[in-house]
Amino acid sequence: MLLIVLVVCFFLNICLGSVSIPFKDVVAAILEDNSTKSSWQHIIINYRIPKATTALLVGSGLGVSGLLMQTLFRNPLAGPYVLGLSSGASLGVAIVILGSSLFGGAFSALLLTKWSLVIASSIGSFLVLLAVVLVSIKVKDTMAILIIGLMFASVTAAIVNMLSYFSTAEQLQRYVFWSFGSLGNLSWNELLILGVIYFIGVLLTILSIKSLNALLLGDHYAKSLGLNIKRSRFIIIIATSCLAGSITAFAGPIAFIGLAVPHLTKLIFDTSNHRILVPAVLFSGSILMLICDSIAQLPTSEYTLPINAVTSLVGAPVIIWLLMRKKKMFV
Amino acid sequence: MKKETEHIVLKASDLSVGYQSKKETHTVAKQINFELKKGELVGLVGGNGIGKSTLLRTLTNTQQPLAGTIHVNNQELTKINQLTLAKQLSVVLTENVSQTNLSVQELIALGRQPYTNWLGTLSATDIEKTVSSLDVIQIKEFAHKKCFELSDGQLQKVMLARALAQDTDLIILDEPTTHLDLYHKVYILKLLQRLAKETNKTILFSTHEINVALSMCDKLIVMKQEKTHFGTPQELISNNAFDDLFPKDLVAFDLDSGSFKIK
Numbered sequence: 221m222l223l224i225v226l227v228v229c230f231f232l233n234i235c236l237g238s239v240s241i242p243f244k245d246v247v248a249a250i251l252e253d254n255s256t257k258s259s260w261q262h263i264i265i266n267y268r269i270p271k272a273t274t275a276l277l278v279g280s281g282l283g284v285s286g287l288l289m290q291t292l293f294r295n296p297l298a299g300p301y302v303l304g305l306s307s308g309a310s311l312g313v314a315i316v317i318l319g320s321s322l323f324g325g326a327f328s329a330l331l332l333t334k335w336s337l338v339i340a341s342s343i344g345s346f347l348v349l350l351a352v353v354l355v356s357i358k359v360k361d362t363m364a365i366l367i368i369g370l371m372f373a374s375v376t377a378a379i380v381n382m383l384s385y386f387s388t389a390e391q392l393q394r395y396v397f398w399s400f401g402s403l404g405n406l407s408w409n410e411l412l413i414l415g416v417i418y419f420i421g422v423l424l425t426i427l428s429i430k431s432l433n434a435l436l437l438g439d440h441y442a443k444s445l446g447l448n449i450k451r452s453r454f455i456i457i458i459a460t461s462c463l464a465g466s467i468t469a470f471a472g473p474i475a476f477i478g479l480a481v482p483h484l485t486k487l488i489f490d491t492s493n494h495r496i497l498v499p500a501v502l503f504s505g506s507i508l509m510l511i512c513d514s515i516a517q518l519p520t521s522e523y524t525l526p527i528n529a530v531t532s533l534v535g536a537p538v539i540i541w542l543l544m545r546k547k548k549m550f551v
Numbered sequence: 552m553k554k555e556t557e558h559i560v561l562k563a564s565d566l567s568v569g570y571q572s573k574k575e576t577h578t579v580a581k582q583i584n585f586e587l588k589k590g591e592l593v594g595l596v597g598g599n600g601i602g603k604s605t606l607l608r609t610l611t612n613t614q615q616p617l618a619g620t621i622h623v624n625n626q627e628l629t630k631i632n633q634l635t636l637a638k639q640l641s642v643v644l645t646e647n648v649s650q651t652n653l654s655v656q657e658l659i660a661l662g663r664q665p666y667t668n669w670l671g672t673l674s675a676t677d678i679e680k681t682v683s684s685l686d687v688i689q690i691k692e693f694a695h696k697k698c699f700e701l702s703d704g705q706l707q708k709v710m711l712a713r714a715l716a717q718d719t720d721l722i723i724l725d726e727p728t729t730h731l732d733l734y735h736k737v738y739i740l741k742l743l744q745r746l747a748k749e750t751n752k753t754i755l756f757s758t759h760e761i762n763v764a765l766s767m768c769d770k771l772i773v774m775k776q777e778k779t780h781f782g783t784p785q786e787l788i789s790n791n792a793f794d795d796l797f798p799k800d801l802v803a804f805d806l807d808s809g810s811f812k813i814k
């Protein structure tokens with residue numbers, strides 16, 4: 221069922237854009253490589269398919285990393301965006317883009333390549349995740365961890381503000397565009413690298429399914445079931461940073477997908493069993509992201525909305541609705 | 552003589568429990584000695600803050616003993632690896648698990664984790680053990696209910712069934728009767744008594760229901776400030792082990808009835 225919806229969304233996403241391409245031409249372009257119009261073929265192969273594939277990886281990856289964090293922290297409100305991973309990535313990127321003038325001439329030219337942004341945001345989000353994990357060992361209260369995540373975000377915002385004050389209009393524009401998030405900027409090569417890291421993250425997640433289920437009962441029960449808690453935690457954290465870090469690096473900050481997708485999936489499938497949840501989250505994350513991206517394209521118009529804004533508009537009401545239902549939220 | 556030692560499932564010798572930090576060692580209880588045999592139901596009693604939970608945490612290898620040794624099936628506890636131990640010792644804790652959206656059957660099946668493969672796939676034996684523990688505890692009628700829909704008493708039975716599915720010689724329960732009404736308190740203890748007899752498992756539980764424990768347990772561990780006693784209820788009563796369990800101003804042990812009375 222989900223697979224069919226996913227395939228339909230995938231093709232729909234390819235069809236829609238500033239130039240609408242009929243469905244049968246899309247299929248023809250992919251299958252036979254001799255589409256009626258060569259310009260369409262060019263658009264499909266070099267822009268639409270990479271973008272749709274990116275959306276697929278981003279949605280499912282963020283969804284799974286959200287699921288991992290919710291189980292790891294035993295907190296239904298945990299997610300890569302809420303716990304400040306995206307803020308950490310923003311800070312890394314802000315330092316590179318806005319602070320580059322401080323480092324001076326030749327060095328700044330080197331810093332402004334695309335790869336430096338990717339590395340900076342990966343390091344940023346990994347450091348924040350590490351900090352949150354360290355704090356969570358000391359502080360057991362789940363609400364406190366969320367608040368600490370928020371504090372990370374405000375500190376980051378403050379530093380970014382200070383950096384903006386001292387930077388040129390051109391640099392500011394670059395940073396603002398990065399923070400909009402974008403699925404369409406990836407070439408096939410970049411997509412390949414994202415895909416490899418994504419694959420490692422998902423593989424580690426699948427290896428963790430058994431321990432994730434044990435962790436549902438809490439650390440003490442999990443330990444009494446013979447689980448090596450430290451090792452399992454480490455694997456889960458590595459998987460989360462691989463997924464959330466690499467996605468934020470390549471596609472910019474994408475809000476709420478990591479939080480909303482696991483909850484929608486738990487709502488539909490009505491279980492906490494990770495053997496069902498992990499594959500289900502992978503599918504529904506991809507589907508939701510493809511839908512959000514299709515909305516962002518504003519079909520048939522030339523404009524594209526920032527994807528980060530669209531996911532916020534879709535994701536935030538979902539979370540508010542979940543909280544308002546008065547029913548319990550589950551890990 | 553050798554045959555007798557084989558039957559000892561849990562043994563503590565000169566055990567001291569407490570907390571160790573870099574600066575100082577805080578001993579909660581010391582000189583603890585007992586031997587639990589197969590099929591025995593043993594209660595652990597003592598006042599609030601005397602160290603019952605600390606002792607249970609030490610016995611379940613959650614924290615290290617300060618001195619002395621613990622043996623599970625004649626092997627030293629700290630030297631058994633985590634997975635092997637999981638096949639010998641299961642626990643029922645006071646932790647709340649109702650946050651999760653698992654069905655009763657799924658939760659009980661988690662007790663089979665030490666035996667399942669890397670993905671947690673249940674074999675035919677695993678399913679059979681899960682179903683049979685549902686039967687023994689008599690909770691078949693809500694096997695497909697969600698855990699968060701259950702009452703405290705039902706949830707306690709489910710957690711007990713999970714421990715049973717883990718198929719261990721020894722089950723340790725931390726205050727299984729708190730938050731339950733009198734009927735369910737007695738019900739759970741009767742159930743523990745029946746399990747110990749029928750399945751020949753050794754069951755150790757901490758409790759504040761001294762009167763009920765006195766009448767139902769094979770043996771008791773009585774923790775007090777200066778000494779920890781161990782024996783059958785009759786032995787303990789004749790040794791006056793209960794006399795100074797509590798401050799004497801409000802409750803006192805009545806020798807004739809063998810129970811505590813309010814003054």
